Amino acid sequence: MLMGKVVGTVVSTRKDEHLGGLRFLVVRELDGELKETGGMVVAVDSVGAGTGEVVLYAQGSAARQTYLSHERPVDAIIMAIVDEFEVGGEKLYVKE
Amino acid sequence: MLMGKVVGTVVSTRKDEHLGGLRFLVVRELDGELKETGGMVVAVDSVGAGTGEVVLYAQGSAARQTYLSHERPVDAIIMAIVDEFEVGGEKLYVKE
Amino acid sequence: MLMGKVVGTVVSTRKDEHLGGLRFLVVRELDGELKETGGMVVAVDSVGAGTGEVVLYAQGSAARQTYLSHERPVDAIIMAIVDEFEVGGEKLYVKE
Amino acid sequence: MLMGKVVGTVVSTRKDEHLGGLRFLVVRELDGELKETGGMVVAVDSVGAGTGEVVLYAQGSAARQTYLSHERPVDAIIMAIVDEFEVGGEKLYVKE
Amino acid sequence: MLMGKVVGTVVSTRKDEHLGGLRFLVVRELDGELKETGGMVVAVDSVGAGTGEVVLYAQGSAARQTYLSHERPVDAIIMAIVDEFEVGGEKLYVKE
Known part of the structure; x- marks a missing residue:
């Protein structure tokens, strides 16, 4: 899994018929110091994530599990x- | 999923027998500011996408779902x- | 899928027992202007491709379909x- | 598989219902000289790995096996x- | 598949129960001129490869076939x- 930050949404009405009801969120990848790497992915939300939240996302066939x-x-999910x-005994991020 | 822009097509007559009837579109990857990243993929079209349209595409085994x-x-599909x-409350792209 | 150009072959006699009868071709990846990207892959040939031909190849589990x-x-197949x-209405490549 | 070093943990209470009981470890990728490449992944622990240990991790569908x-x-697992x-007859790492 | 050169081994006693009896080899990726790219992977050996040998390896779900x-x-296998x-009619490598 990779860590990311939710920064936005994608809306689509014309899409594959299997995709009804899914929310597509824009996620920016974070590195080990919680800085943005420049990587971005559009992921399905399975946990009710909101803008600004730090999340884990899985890619590949895992996204269908x-x-x-x-x-x-x-x-991507x-x-x-x-x-x-937490890295090296230090909490680099704690959700408020 | 990644965001991309449809820019062209690939035509093939000699291909695997499972590939009849599929449209192959040339898609340029877009980043979070809708700029081209330099990445390109040839993806099957499942939604009737046309040249110039901004799309989502899935890669790997997801492409067969x-x-x-x-x-x-x-x-790739x-x-x-x-x-x-929309990113950070701002609509960076709205389809016309 | 990615576009590539067939440039050579790999011969192997000592290989997994499931691999009998397959042809392994050396493929150089092409970008959207048909220039080599520097990427290379060894792919199974399912269509009778020859040296110099421009092809589409699929990677991952798709290669077993x-x-x-x-x-x-x-x-890779x-x-x-x-x-x-064709990109932007212009035919960048036509097979002779 | 890639080699990595366990450097931390991720804690999540709000997660997909299939994820109960799994430990998520932060792993930094190592190269052939055991130096960090800069790559990082969050992987499920199936072997009781602890902070500081050098591990092998598998990615993609292998992570569900x-x-x-x-x-x-x-x-990732x-x-x-x-x-x-051992590389070239020389033991570059031996677990203490 | 990618081409690589076997350069070493990884030994592990504490591992997932499904991994008994497998040999883990260290493989350095080779490019189209048989130079090392800097990429490295630890792959399971299914063909009795030895140190110094040039091999093909498959990644992803193919590794379980x-x-x-x-x-x-x-x-990776x-x-x-x-x-x-052979590239462009020239044999760049012949096993001795």
Whole structure:
């Protein structure tokens, strides 16, 4: 999984028929110091993530292993909201 | 998923027998500011996308999760046409 | 899929037992202007591609979705020979 | 697989329902000289790895091939703790 | 598939229970001129490859398509030993 920050949304009305009801969020990838790497992905939201939240997202076939996304043409999913990120005994991020 | 812009087409008559009837579109990857990243992919079209349109495309096994592409040797699919792309409360793209 | 140019072959006699009868071709990746990107892959040929031909190749699990490659340990397949590559209304490549 | 070093943990309470009981570890990728490449991933722990340990991790669908991770939305797993890493006849790493 | 050169081994005693009996080899990626690219991967050996040999390796779910690796958490496999590598009519490598 990678860490990312939710920064926006994508709206689509004309889409594959398997995609009804899914929310597409814009996620910027974060590195080990919580800085943006420049990478961006559009991921399906399975946890009710909101703008500004730090999340974990999975890519590839893993993105279809939720009830929401099963057998749908999606390759990235937000599967967890990060509460704490700790490196070397130091808490670099704590969700408020 | 990644965002991209449809810029062209690929025509092939000699191809794997599972590929009949599929449209192959040339898609340039877009970043979070809708600028081209330099990345390019040839993706199957599942939504009737046209040249110039901003789309979402999925890669890997996700590309086979449409009726059109099921069990076919394709690794990239356009699965949505983008209506709106919003980041930080600002609409960076609205389809005309 | 990515576009590539077939430039050579790999011969192997000592290989996994599932790989008998497959042709391994050396493919150089092409960008949107048909220039080599520097990327290279060894792909199974499912369409009778020859040296110098411009092809489409699929990677990942898609590479096992042909009769030839089904359930075999291969991660890249040439699944189409390109006849025409058109960008912005201009034909950048037409097969002779 | 890639080699990495465990450097921290991620805690999440709000997550996909399939993710209960999994430990998420922060892993920094190592190169062939055991130096950090700058790459980072959050991986599920299947072997009881601790901070500072050198591990092997698998990505993609391979990450779901343990009892722990079967059919769960995860794309990276620590599946081995490295005892010895030998290159060119020289032991570059031996676990203490 | 990518071409690589076997340069070493990884030994692990504490690992996922599905991994018994597998050999983990250190492989350095080679480019089209047989120079090392700087990329490295740890791959399961399915063909009895030895140090110094030039091999083909497959990544992703393809790595589980051998009897040895079926349903195991591995994402890279050496599935062929290269006898000859020919580009543009010239043999750039012939196994001795």
